Amino acid sequence: MAAAARVQCHNNTSFTGSPLPRRHRNSSTLHASPNRVNFTPLKWIGDGSSSCARTVSGRPLKGGGTTTVRAAFEEEKKTDAVNEVAEEKRRFTCVMKFGGSSVATAERMREVADLVLTFPEESPVIVLSAMGKTTNNLLLAGEKAVSCGVSNASEIEELSVIKELHLRTVKELEIDPSVVSSFLEELEQLLKGIAMMKELTLRTRDYLVSFGECLSTRIFAAYLNKIGVKARQYDAFEIGFITTDDFTNGDILEATYPAVAKRLYDDWMHDPAVPVVTGFLGKGWKTCAVTTLGRGGSDLTATTIGKALGLQEIQVWKDVDGVLTCDPTIYKRATPVPYLTFDEAAELAYFGAQVLHPQSMRPAREGGIPVRVKNSYNPKAPGTIITKTRDMTKTVLTSIVLKRNVTMLDIASTRMLGQVGFLAKVFSIFEDLEISVDVVATSEVSISLTLDPSKLWSRELIQQELDHVVEELEKIAVVNLAKGRAIISLIGNVQHSSLILERAFHVLWTKGINVQMISQGASKVNISLIVNDAEAEGCVEALHKSFFESGDLSELLIQPRLGNGSPVRAMQVEN
Ligand SMILES: Nc1ncnc2c1ncn2[C@@H]1O[C@H](COP(=O)(O)OP(=O)(O)O)[C@@H](O)[C@H]1O
Numbered sequence: 142m143a144a145a146a147r148v149q150c151h152n153n154t155s156f157t158g159s160p161l162p163r164r165h166r167n168s169s170t171l172h173a174s175p176n177r178v179n180f181t182p183l184k185w186i187g188d189g190s191s192s193c194a195r196t197v198s199g200r201p202l203k204g205g206g207t208t209t210v211r212a213a214f215e216e217e218k219k220t221d222a223v224n225e226v227a228e229e230k231r232r233f234t235c236v237m238k239f240g241g242s243s244v245a246t247a248e249r250m251r252e253v254a255d256l257v258l259t260f261p262e263e264s265p266v267i268v269l270s271a272m273g274k275t276t277n278n279l280l281l282a283g284e285k286a287v288s289c290g291v292s293n294a295s296e297i298e299e300l301s302v303i304k305e306l307h308l309r310t311v312k313e314l315e316i317d318p319s320v321v322s323s324f325l326e327e328l329e330q331l332l333k334g335i336a337m338m339k340e341l342t343l344r345t346r347d348y349l350v351s352f353g354e355c356l357s358t359r360i361f362a363a364y365l366n367k368i369g370v371k372a373r374q375y376d377a378f379e380i381g382f383i384t385t386d387d388f389t390n391g392d393i394l395e396a397t398y399p400a401v402a403k404r405l406y407d408d409w410m411h412d413p414a415v416p417v418v419t420g421f422l423g424k425g426w427k428t429c430a431v432t433t434l435g436r437g438g439s440d441l442t443a444t445t446i447g448k449a450l451g452l453q454e455i456q457v458w459k460d461v462d463g464v465l466t467c468d469p470t471i472y473k474r475a476t477p478v479p480y481l482t483f484d485e486a487a488e489l490a491y492f493g494a495q496v497l498h499p500q501s502m503r504p505a506r507e508g509g510i511p512v513r514v515k516n517s518y519n520p521k522a523p524g525t526i527i528t529k530t531r532d533m534t535k536t537v538l539t540s541i542v543l544k545r546n547v548t549m550l551d552i553a554s555t556r557m558l559g560q561v562g563f564l565a566k567v568f569s570i571f572e573d574l575e576i577s578v579d580v581v582a583t584s585e586v587s588i589s590l591t592l593d594p595s596k597l598w599s600r601e602l603i604q605q606e607l608d609h610v611v612e613e614l615e616k617i618a619v620v621n622l623a624k625g626r627a628i629i630s631l632i633g634n635v636q637h638s639s640l641i642l643e644r645a646f647h648v649l650w651t652k653g654i655n656v657q658m659i660s661q662g663a664s665k666v667n668i669s670l671i672v673n674d675a676e677a678e679g680c681v682e683a684l685h686k687s688f689f690e691s692g693d694l695s696e697l698l699i700q701p702r703l704g705n706g707s708p709v710r711a712m713q714v715e716n
């Protein structure tokens with residue numbers, strides 16, 4: 142990231158300003174001008190009437206007469222003003238998002254603040270998630286409130302955990318507890334309200350979980366101010382993050398980009414301060430109520446800001462050394478993947494790698510902004526850099542992703558409808574019921590597909606919805622429903638699909654595993670295999686050993702030959 146310190150201006154020259162107000166900077170620099178944090182000392186200061194005048198940039202002025210000198214000086218001032226506006230617009234260089242694990246305690250908040258200050262040439266926008274497990278605790282507290290009775294709402298264990306964590310944090314960071322106290326009181330009132338109503342709607346659920354990010358960002362901004370770094374807290378739903386009204390899973394609307402850019406730039410021009418923005422939250426465009434972007438949605442907040450401000454880089458700081466070859470909690474010998482394309486990262490996230498939010502690559506890809514995944518516990522690790530393209534010549538497999546608890550449906554046509562009508566009808570049933578389909582394999586008269594469990598909120602609902610789906614499908618087909626399946630997604634270069642499949646099937650055959658369905662995504666980076674859930678972890682481990690721990694697979698790549706016998710050139714996958 143240090144390399145990114147040099148900021149590229151619109152006019153294609155570069156400057157090395159330090160717009161980040163920081164404790165090391167003297168206050169006269171900071172307040173040199175209300176609109177400028179970065180004050181470039183003039184090499185020559187005067188009224189421009191001297192015949193031996195030099196320009197502010199130190200170049201001798203052409204011509205000697207007073208009028209000429211003054212005119213040239215005025216001209217340079219104008220150019221400066223234009224450049225200054227260009228510079229001001231380029232004030233923010235990157236967005237730095239820190240997840241819950243990165244800001245779990247006071248100690249972690251201190252370390253994150255130090256980390257931000259380690260890059261003195263950067264001028265970041267900070268995005269934070271809720272501290273540690275706060276989102277989970279808020280959700281549990283809400284669920285308990287529904288049935289605990291008003292008089293017991295204050296005693297909900299998770300409420301005490303949340304209060305204790307945030308009050309301890311402000312105490313340890315030596316900041317004013319009023320930063321959080323009114324929020325904690327309001328949270329308790331909200332839980333009493335839920336207890337009184339005996340219901341927790343999705344809208345209330347979103348409002349409830351928003352307390353997590355509202356608290357963490359207020360604490361962090363107060364801490365930065367305390368250590369002399371001027372910072373300003375923002376609730377995303379107040380600064381233009383406009384979403385659909387799909388509570389718990391809001392989709393960012395286009396209007397967000399200009400609105401967020403305007404607000405952050407305007408505030409910066411008026412009174413520069415490091416923005417500290419709540420991740421995960423938005424405002425429904427019709428209801429004007431607080432929405433959330435789906436679990437892990439702070440990544441999406443960060444990439445949205447990156448695109449809105451046209452930043453140089455989007456950084457997402459996690460508790461792992463980047464995107465790994467598989468989930469380290471499934472198999473601990475996973476290793477970092479240094480480079481990924483947006484396509485690979487999106488596919489990986491969509492198929493269940495918790496490390497990135499599934500939608501978060503979209504704004505980065507649209508804005509052409511590189512995303513760097515780093516470890517806040519180990520900042521020296523290079524991490525993963527995600528870009529539009531990368532050299533895929535030697536890439537076979539990049540990562541293995543496991544999605545558990547998947548339901549598979551085999552749907553065979555009763556031939557009441559023609560081939561086209563059959564497929565259309567099947568998918569319209571899923572559309573009507575708003576059920577998301579993950580992996581599909583189809584023949585003329587039968588379809589096998591899997592349903593995404595995370596799109597359905599609770600277990601009861603899953604059963605209810607499944608019954609409904611089967612009922613509808615049985616009007617046109619014979620349906621076989623199989624629960625307890627898992628999707629193993631092999632993310633890599635599908636140009637080498639034969640090699641990938643040969644390896645994968647050999648490994649699974651050796652283990653006596655029966656693959657129940659296979660699908661190759663149109664994205665050209667994903668091959669999905671469906672196996673029994675109970676066998677899935679063992680499969681991932683065996684596949685990992687074979688693909689990543691037994692020599693360089695690229696050496697096995699046989700240069701494909703064209704018809705005239707010449708080798709195919711190195712391939713660059715375009716997304
Ligand atoms: N392929 C993968 N690479 C890295 N981490 C993964 C992968 N798959 C799953 N994970 C999990 O994602 C976690 C990091 O994501 P997340 O919990 O969202 O971090 P944060 O809360 O810090 O944003 C890791 O601790 C790891 O367990």
Ligand SMILES: N[C@@H](CC(=O)OP(=O)(O)O)C(=O)O
Pocket residue numbers: 239240241242270271276277353420421435436437438439440
């Ligand atoms: N706090 C929210 C949003 C988020 O992005 O969290 P994290 O960055 O810790 O995954 C959640 O837990 O879903």
